[in-house]
Amino acid sequence: MYLPAVGSPADSGGTRPGTVEIRSSRPRAMTQNPSSPSLLRLAGLPYFLIAFVARLPFAMMVVGVLTIVVTARGSLSMGGLTSAAVGIGTALIGPFLGAAADRYGQRPVLAAAAVLNSAMLGIFALVVYSTMSEAFVMLTAFAIGATAPQVSPMSRSRLVTIIDDRMPEPQRPRTTSATMSYESAADEMVFVFGPFLVGALATLISPWAPIALASALTLLFVGAFALHPTGRHVSASRRADGTAPSRASELFWPVLLVVVVGIFGVGLFFGATLTALTSFMADRDAAEQAGLLYGVMGIGSAILALGVAWLPVRFTLHARWLLFAAILVGGSVLVISASTIPAMLVALAILGVGVGPTLVTLYSLGAARSPLGRSATVMSMLGAGVVVGQAAAAAITGELAERAGTGPALLMPLIASAIVLAAAVVNRLLTPMQR
Structure with a gap:
């Protein structure tokens, strides 16, 4: 039995007494040649x-x-x-x-x-x-x-x-x-x-x-x-x-499940935001333009997701999850208060800053905590979490918008963001327990 690592050497501050680091599902190369080829060249x-x-x-x-x-x-x-x-x-x-x-x-x-x-x-x-x-x-x-x-x-x-x-x-x-x-x-x-x-x-x-x-x-x-x-x-x-793969039961470790919960929250956020935004634009007789506004968040999110690679290693995965989830919550608050299209665009731009890096961080944690020989399973679990969350939130938010109006529907992205942030807090609390 071994304990899951917490993302990267930056997460744990290196190997500590009494800490057993998770092993990869592949044999690790031992060479330390600094001139090794890049991933682009290898793949x-x-x-x-x-x-x-x-x-x-x-x-x-x-x-x-x-x-x-x-x-x-x-x-x-x-x-x-x-x-x-x-x-x-x-x-x-x-x-x-x-x-x-x-x-x-x-x-x-x-x-x-x-x-x-x-x-x-x-x-x-x-x-x-x-x-x-x-x-x-x-x-x-x-x-x-x-x-x-x-x-x-x-x-x-x-x-x-x-x-x-x-x-x-x-x-x-x-x-x-x-x-x-x-x-x-x-x-x-x-x-x-x-x-x-x-x-x-x-x-x-x-x-x-x-x-x-x-x-x-x-x-x-x-x-x-x-x-x-x-x-x-x-x-x-x-x-x-x-080496034989790990037992399937290791897929249910709390430190891995909390990542699944976090990415499920991101899926909820995607579904709730698009559906609520559609209702917001329908009130202005421009429902067909909801996708264009949503693209503001999507494009910003993609750019910021790429930018995560340039963050310093000292900025650990735990800290990134907490910070960017908090930005997600802040942007969701602005969504609720937005009464004009320009105000909504500002809120969506801020949401893009939070959601892209959060998604990258969660996938990085999932990769680090994958049990031996189960990496594709873990990545599929995370992908399924996004899909399930998106489908559930779209259905719930759509029903809420139809029955109660746009105002209550705009609350749903905040609830989803709060789930992501709560999972980040639980993740931070779980980490010292394995050291």
Whole structure:
């Protein structure tokens, strides 16, 4: 049995008597050559391009499903429920795909998911335009989410493996932080561009066009991501020292679960903010512009997420979580008080400062606390936490806005931010207990 580390050497101040540091799921390189190659050189530029495009279909799925259902079936309510079914499928099955990747390697899991998900997207389009019942439409949407390839968690796990295996010890903490910054920024950019692409294709061609494109991109780019040489590296090196993975029960350590709770709060924040903002703009007869305002937060969040890599190592992951969660709470207070669009834009810009670095910090903590041989599982758990939180908050906030109005709906981002901050406090309290 070993105790989880607290993020990086900066978190614990180095090894202390009585403290056992968590081991990676990969054998660690012992070389200390300061002229070792960068991660970009080790993975290769094509890897980052493929991984970026491969996560685009997932960002298109939920909005694409909503668009095609509303158009073909003429029901906004059904469209929302169908989109939620996609999220539920991803949240329930995603962690099991991560566990399968930890056990059998990423290549077979991703290749199978790419084929199945591409097929399910095509089947869904046929089902929606047919006379089949709403229940069958919902079931097919659930299957889309259940087979969705976990590109983002797999990419994080794959890159952390390369860092641990092929980079000197002194470079690992900062390189890991920079990697998580890039990955989070890539997710932010994809989730800003994905819905925009869906809207453009649906308007210029047809509502089925985004689903068709997502199907093609899944088959081609997720397939390429699965077959990339880095996938073979992960599968080959994962048990190179003959070490068996940790017990599944270690996934339920309090210091890991508190990170899952924190990222669930971030998912709640995303869903609540977008839905409340839509209600805010609908009161001004401009609901269609809600996505543009939301983009202010998304773009700022992506830029700040990249900036986390430049923060000093002395600024520990615990301190970052506390600080940026507090900024998130402050920005949410401004959202409640905003009565004009310029005031709302200021509040959203401040929220972008808080949410991007918070997401990077949580993924960095998750990577550091992953039990031996369970990194893909942990990353999938974190990804599922965001999806579940986003779907739940969107449903709750939408119902609240419809029944009670925009004012109460604007309270939801503050509640979500408070959950993130409370988890940060609990995380800080848990840490001394393991020393």
